[in-house]
Amino acid sequence: NAGVMQNPRHLVRRRGQEARLRCSPMKGHSHVYWYRQLPEEGLKFMVYLQKENIIDESGMPKERFSAEFPKEGPSILRIQQVVRGDSAAYFCASSPSSQATNEKLFFGSGTQLSVL
Amino acid sequence: GESVGLHLPTLSVQEGDNSIINCAYSNSASDYFIWYKQESGKGPQFIIDIRSNMDKRQGQRVTVLLNKTVKHLSLQIAATQPGDSAVYFCAENNYNQGGKLIFGQGTELSVKP
Numbered sequence: 001n002a003g004v005m006q007n008p009r010h011l012v013r014r015r016g017q018e019a020r021l022r023c024s025p026m027k028g029h030s031h032v033y034w035y036r037q038l039p040e041e042g043l044k045f046m047v048y049l050q051k052e053n054i055i056d057e058s059g060m061p062k063e064r065f066s067a068e069f070p071k072e073g074p075s076i077l078r079i080q081q082v083v084r085g086d087s088a089a090y091f092c093a094s095s096p097s098s099q100a101t102n103e104k105l106f107f108g109s110g111t112q113l114s115v116l
Numbered sequence: 117g118e119s120v121g122l123h124l125p126t127l128s129v130q131e132g133d134n135s136i137i138n139c140a141y142s143n144s145a146s147d148y149f150i151w152y153k154q155e156s157g158k159g160p161q162f163i164i165d166i167r168s169n170m171d172k173r174q175g176q177r178v179t180v181l182l183n184k185t186v187k188h189l190s191l192q193i194a195a196t197q198p199g200d201s202a203v204y205f206c207a208e209n210n211y212n213q214g215g216k217l218i219f220g221q222g223t224e225l226s227v228k229p
Binding site: 048 | 148150152157158159160161162165205215216217218219220221222
């Protein structure tokens with residue numbers, strides 16, 4: 001019974017390159033959330049998606065960041081033209097399709113993005 | 117604005133003692149609260165949750181207390197063990213926010229053997 005799977009665990013990019021972070025939710029979950037965590041800080045909400053729909057992207061930077069959750073395959077968080085300030089741990093979480101609100105989220109182990 | 121914060125950024129306790137981690141929230145509309153534990157290099161792990169129609173909930177060695185009057189949340193860990201060493205986050209949500217949780221800054225718990 002696999003949990004939330006994220007890959008890669010570590011990603012190194014040079015400034016200006018693109019970063020693609022992948023997240024496969026728990027089996028049976030169709031709600032995906034992306035959070036960003038800087039060192040010594042809490043998790044900051046970025047985006048909430050359901051299959052083929054972005055529900056809430058209020059935490060996403062307006063430029064260079066995008067997210068998708070296609071009908072088939074994992075959710076992708078894409079960061080174009082990365083800058084050093086994008087270096088952080090990015091966590092994905094999922095929740096069951098029958099529970100849209102007020103339920104706990106199950107988190108993956110995160111992707112540590114380092115921008116050189 | 118809405119925020120969830122913690123009173124103590126670090127907490128050091130002796131093994132076997134009880135630990136209390138506190139959290140303040142400012143959004144009076146919040147109706148659901150969760151405590152997560154995060155170990156180094158790992159994702160947050162669910163510990164316990166509580167809804168606003170309750171003021172206390174107990175789990176295995178953990179108890180969460182909710183005081184809506186002063187908008188305060190606490191996590192009590194009984195007989196703290198070295199394996200409890202981690203950063204603890206409170207998070208809050210309300211129906212109007214959809215599924216997203218708002219996290220506090222975190223408290224680092226260090227258990228001395």
